[in-house]
Amino acid sequence: KQGLPLQNKNVLITAGPTQEAIDPVRFLGNRSSGTMGFELAKRAANLGAKVFLIAGPTNLDIVHENIQLERVTSAQEMYDACHKYFDQIDVAIAAAAVADYRPKHVAKEKMKKKAGDLTLELERSPDILLSLGKRKQNQFLVGFALETENELENAKGKLERKHLDAIVLNSLKDDGAGFGGATNKITFIDKNSQIKTFALKTKPEVASDIWEEIITRIHA
Numbered sequence: 001k002q003g004l005p006l007q008n009k010n011v012l013i014t015a016g017p018t019q020e021a022i023d024p025v026r027f028l029g030n031r032s033s034g035t036m037g038f039e040l041a042k043r044a045a046n047l048g049a050k051v052f053l054i055a056g057p058t059n060l061d062i063v064h065e066n067i068q069l070e071r072v073t074s075a076q077e078m079y080d081a082c083h084k085y086f087d088q089i090d091v092a093i094a095a096a097a098v099a100d101y102r103p104k105h106v107a108k109e110k111m112k113k114k115a116g117d118l119t120l121e122l123e124r125s126p127d128i129l130l131s132l133g134k135r136k137q138n139q140f141l142v143g144f145a146l147e148t149e150n151e152l153e154n155a156k157g158k159l160e161r162k163h164l165d166a167i168v169l170n171s172l173k174d175d176g177a178g179f180g181g182a183t184n185k186i187t188f189i190d191k192n193s194q195i196k197t198f199a200l201k202t203k204p205e206v207a208s209d210i211w212e213e214i215i216t217r218i219h220a
């Protein structure tokens with residue numbers, strides 16, 4: 001493994017959706033497949049890193065000597081797992097689609113249906129990436145942004161607010177980009193506002209591009 005660009009580096013990656021319980025059998029979730037995060041983990045491991053992959057509920061699996069996969073369910077569990085490892089981490093990438101809101105009260109028993117409408121009260125769930133940005137020492141911290149308008153501006157705003165070193169923007173306007181699919185079209189933006197736009201590619205190719213951008217910057 002001598003000479004690999006990420007040897008002796010510890011990498012933290014979040015992937016997939018989170019599920020927020022309503023009662024013992026119901027949850028709020030989203031359609032994230034986890035593919036982008038798993039591809040980023042695989043690429044980092046093949047480049048020599050020790051990878052801590054924190055994954056929400058997904059059908060994906062990965063077995064690799066350099067990858068420690070930890071499965072979680074809720075945003076709170078993902079938050080706790082990330083903070084458990086963060087001190088020893090060199091590069092962290094938040095690729096998970098974390099639920100922004102969760103039910104304020106979780107019913108202990110399965111909720112019975114009643115006549116009429118039901119209103120669920122939701123509260124904000126923890127912003128994992130924001131909390132890592134606040135805690136950051138020497139870690140290189142990367143976030144994702146899915147924007148539908150003022151994409152560059154919003155992504156840059158997110159980068160600053162969450163104290164990131166770089167952000168990966170995927171535009172929903174681009175066919176084949178983003179959630180669930182096999183391909184993605186990204187723009188990589190660093191904290192110095194250096195911007196690089198890539199062509200539509202498969203997610204393994206996108207993972208490779210993202211790592212190339214990160215490696216240039218951590219070795220500079």
Ligand code: C5P
Pocket residue numbers: 014075094095096097098099100125126127128129130142143144145146158
């Ligand atoms: O603010 P927004 O949710 O658009 O930011 C997206 C980025 O923040 C992604 O990298 C996502 O993984 C991360 N995030 C997080 N915890 C949340 C919400 C978003 O880590 N609760």
